[in-house]
Amino acid sequence: MIRLDNVSKVYASSGSKAIALDGVTLHVPRNAFFAIVGRSGSGKSTLLNIIGGLTRSTGGKVVVDDIDLSSADEKTGAAFRNEKVGFVFQSFHVPGDRTALENVMLPARFSSKTVGGARRRAYECLEKVGLAGCANAVCSSLSGGQLQRVAIARALLMNPPLLLADEPTGNLDIGTGTEILELFSNLHREEGLTLVVVTHEENVASAADQVMTLDDGKFPEGSDR
């Protein structure tokens, strides 16, 4: 599903260089629940963004679901993000002035194809995350846990094979975080999704099939567990 060969990412600004990823090689099989852990600034989010086509690597090869993101053009990259991957962020990124339903339907707007039945599908996704009753609620009135559920429903709308979550429980209390984690586990198990989660929380990592620790932009020997 995900194959990274010797991937590097260097941020250069005004003469100085910051190496975020340094020759990362990774293989994540289809239907895996994969967790990446590491200290703050170790390059976890950068790695997730490269896998999701949000950021381009400066070296190496990135192939996700048979699409070579290292050489993909702008349009291919956009279509990949729309159809192949669903993002869940730590800070939700759910615009508060829209209803839950409108937020969930957003990805259908950016599809190059007419998405038939997007509204029905959005209702289904909200039902999956337990928010069927809040479809028409304006998101500014929802709690953090509900917002993250809306974000997950949105990530599922286009039926992507890959779900990427960046610290999905980072802004939630322990109880709500546990509920979200259970939701991820169910989706992985029932929908057959490939799930890649970046986290620094041990309980989140322990729910994954495979955990790798990133340290200073590298996977050191024996980081796999």
Next chain:
Amino acid sequence: MTPGAWAGLLGEELRRGVRRAAMVSAGLVVGVAALVYIMALGAGVRRFVVKKLIHDLPAEEILVEIPETDVGPLRLGRSSLLTPAKSIDDEVFENIKNIEVDAEGRKIKPVKVVWRRMDAAFPASISGHLFGMAYGSDTAISGVDPGMVTEDVIRGDFTYKPGEEDVPALIPEALLDVYNAAFARSQGLPGLNPSYLIGKHFNMHLGSSSIAHSSRVIRRRAVIVGLTERGTLLGVSVPIGYVQEWNRIIGREGSADAYGSLLIELADARHVPAVSESVRKMGFRARSSTGLAERVSGIVTMITAGLGLLAIVILAVAGLNAWGLFKLAAWERRAVAGLWMALGAAPGEVRTLLMAEAVAVGAGAGAMGGLIALGACSITNHFVSRAAMSIPLFPSQLAVYHPGYALIGVALAVFIAVVAAWPNASRLARTDPAEILASQR
């Protein structure tokens, strides 16, 4: 993105950004309204000046006059003491009739006829009775070739007949307008129409006015035979033979042989420039409706352009304001744009969406400005038409609104909005979505 989804998203974003759009639009609306209004006023003034004030000189006619003499800041006319004025006499009259010009490789005589005009070289006044009331006034008297005003004679014979008691006279149409619009109103007198005036008699006191007297005064009775726009503007026009006769008796020396002006009628208006040039080479001023219209039109265009520049300045300031607001908007929407890109929008689509918003805002502001200008033109014309009833020669319409002006305004507003939005939209689209989303944690 499909066109339908794209349009839907654009509509939503415009609804969400109504306040911002209103702030961006405000300056553009004012600028476009000012510009369109100024263009409409310019067109109206040009039409009034060219059509109403210059139309009395048809395209194929040239007016020959004695040139003014420039002496520093002074402009001295034909009676200058410093420079002996060149006079228009019979020799000049004959020379002008026989002017030759080149036409398609051969010499031709393009002048069809030349009409003479001679001004009375003595003070004069008129008196008479109107509605049972006595009136009297100083006046200018001008003699014209009868053929020049044939069409203006309504009843009677406009020829020089030395033995007859009544002198046929034409009065200016403008004088009738002035009387009806100002004098009759203020004095509570009834209005005049041409048919009432025709056949009315009045007395002419030649050599006598309220400010000057000749050594001899001639009294003649005149009869109104028509109204004209081709004779003297504020006086009495009579057949030229009478003025020649009176100038000989009581006028300045030589005044019976000097014409005030000549009116050349050509067979073909295309020869106006060449004949005008020949007249100028003879030392006289040549005025044609084409040249005058072009000059006046040029002046009006310059004034319109000057005022238009003011509107452009307003638009430029509005553009700067729009640029600042679009910059702020782009900054405020970084998170949304980052999210859109994460959800599958291409950077180009984000940029295009912001630009489409700018086009919509610009078009809306332009249309609004055009409508305001239309309203301003209507109000102006309403007041102008009311004023026209009491001010002689005043136009009944001063602002000529043309939909094309509004289209120019809309195009300009769209252009300014697009220019203001472009750098901000491009910068936003170039931003790394991962970076934006990370900064929003």
